[in-house]
Amino acid sequence: MEKMNDVDEKTLIEILEENTLIDLAKYINSVSTPQAGAIATFSGTTRDTFEGKTVVELRYEAYVPMAIRCIKSICSTARSTWDLDKIAVAHRLGRVPVGETSVFIAISSVHRDDALDACKYVIDEIKALVPIWKKEVYGNGEVWKENKEFLERKFEPGSLGAQDNCGSAAKVKKAHDRKGCCGSKVKVLCEEMTHVSSDDEVYKHFV
Amino acid sequence: MEKMNDVDEKTLIEILEENTLIDLAKYINSVSTPQAGAIATFSGTTRDTFEGKTVVELRYEAYVPMAIRCIKSICSTARSTWDLDKIAVAHRLGRVPVGETSVFIAISSVHRDDALDACKYVIDEIKALVPIWKKEVYGNGEVWKENKEFLERKFEPGSLGAQDNCGSAAKVKKAHDRKGCCGSKVKVLCEEMTHVSSDDEVYKHFV
Numbered sequence: 001m002e003k004m005n006d007v008d009e010k011t012l013i014e015i016l017e018e019n020t021l022i023d024l025a026k027y028i029n030s031v032s033t034p035q036a037g038a039i040a041t042f043s044g045t046t047r048d049t050f051e052g053k054t055v056v057e058l059r060y061e062a063y064v065p066m067a068i069r070c071i072k073s074i075c076s077t078a079r080s081t082w083d084l085d086k087i088a089v090a091h092r093l094g095r096v097p098v099g100e101t102s103v104f105i106a107i108s109s110v111h112r113d114d115a116l117d118a119c120k121y122v123i124d125e126i127k128a129l130v131p132i133w134k135k136e137v138y139g140n141g142e143v144w145k146e147n148k149e150f151l152e153r154k155f156e157p158g159s160l161g162a163q164d165n166c167g168s169a170a171k172v173k174k175a176h177d178r179k180g181c182c183g184s185k186v187k188v189l190c191e192e193m194t195h196v197s198s199d200d201e202v203y204k205h206f207v
Numbered sequence: 208m209e210k211m212n213d214v215d216e217k218t219l220i221e222i223l224e225e226n227t228l229i230d231l232a233k234y235i236n237s238v239s240t241p242q243a244g245a246i247a248t249f250s251g252t253t254r255d256t257f258e259g260k261t262v263v264e265l266r267y268e269a270y271v272p273m274a275i276r277c278i279k280s281i282c283s284t285a286r287s288t289w290d291l292d293k294i295a296v297a298h299r300l301g302r303v304p305v306g307e308t309s310v311f312i313a314i315s316s317v318h319r320d321d322a323l324d325a326c327k328y329v330i331d332e333i334k335a336l337v338p339i340w341k342k343e344v345y346g347n348g349e350v351w352k353e354n355k356e357f358l359e360r361k362f363e364p365g366s367l368g369a370q371d372n373c374g375s376a377a378k379v380k381k382a383h384d385r386k387g388c389c390g391s392k393v394k395v396l397c398e399e400m401t402h403v404s405s406d407d408e409v410y411k412h413f414v
Binding site: 028032033034037038041045047048049098101115116119 | 232242246248252256319323
């Protein structure tokens with residue numbers, strides 16, 4: 001799989017091919033500017049247990065063009081909500097062993113609240129909306145998993161069939177009262193939210 | 208000035224001597240554990256303008272033993288509020304040119320909300336409570352500055368003379384409704400909140 005990226009002057013989005021470590025310093029440097037007084041980051045890492053079971057690694061698959069479009073839309077909504085300078089989002093595909101980073105977000109802003117709040121918004125939205133799937137590989141088996149938030153959004157009454165792109169329909173409330181729209185209350189769905197795959201287990205979870 | 212640090216198994220606090228860059232990767236690695244699914248970080252960086260004036264650099268001074276004690280107390284309060292794994296806080300002293308990091312926080316947790324919310328709390332509390340002062344050096348002069356939040360807390364009615372240590376008296380409400388106690392409503396003061404200095408300008412701001 002090729003490295004896919006989408007870059008404009010202020011937003012960098014990269015979906016990384018299998019076995020490519022996420023270079024945190026690269027993304028932090030990419031959002032650093034003389035105008036910014038703050039950089040907030042979030043790393044999602046593979047942890048060693050899930051619901052009491054020992055996790056060996058996670059494996060990620062994505063419908064890459066749609067994932068990039070979806071992340072771009074989420075970043076655009078974040079920009080319209082907070083006063084942000086630069087944004088970088090990287091997501092790794094394939095195997096991600098315990099302790100390694102699968103998703104990384106770095107956001108810069110003049111004032112710290114903007115970067116911090118936007119960082120939380122962007123990871124919440126990525127987990128809920130972007131067509132990236134993970135398989136948890138345990139010591140004694142493996143299972144494809146959906147993010148809880150993804151299903152909440154997808155099957156929320158009234159949300160099916162919505163034509164909104166990722167993020168763009170989210171009526172984001174600023175800062176600390178914004179949780180209500182990051183949980184199950186935002187009625188947004190990625191368009192074409194289907195996953196073309198030969199793996200029936202994946203397919204049944206998401207179509 | 209010597210490098211000062213305070214380390215326990217789960218919390219690393221370092222006040223760095225002049226001209227020592229903050230090594231972000233070191234602190235991120237220091238909070239990385241197999242149990243953690245999330246790492247949130249915040250970098251405070253010197254920006255090139257403040258209120259329309261061109262900033263050349265910031266200069267930081269601290270009452271180091273008190274600053275470390277205060278940060279430690281803030282971290283302890285964060286731990287009692289959120290489910291956190293490891294915390295690292297680094298603050299640089301002396302000159303910090305535009306674009307460089309003066310303060311860095313990295314926090315790991317099993318679930319992402321804990322690290323993200325705690326990261327915001329810790330930087331808010333550091334800005335408001337810790338005896339570290341900054342001088343803004345402009346193209347045409349320089350001035351010692353207090354953090355707005357610091358003065359809000361210090362001169363809040365009823366807060367003067369409080370015996371609480373940093374952070375320990377903060378009745379922190381979790382997550383998104385917590386802003387109320389990170390602004391001017393928390394009645395906490397560092398004990399011994401005076402700054403021994405030969406610089407009258409600094410002294411008059413904080414005693």
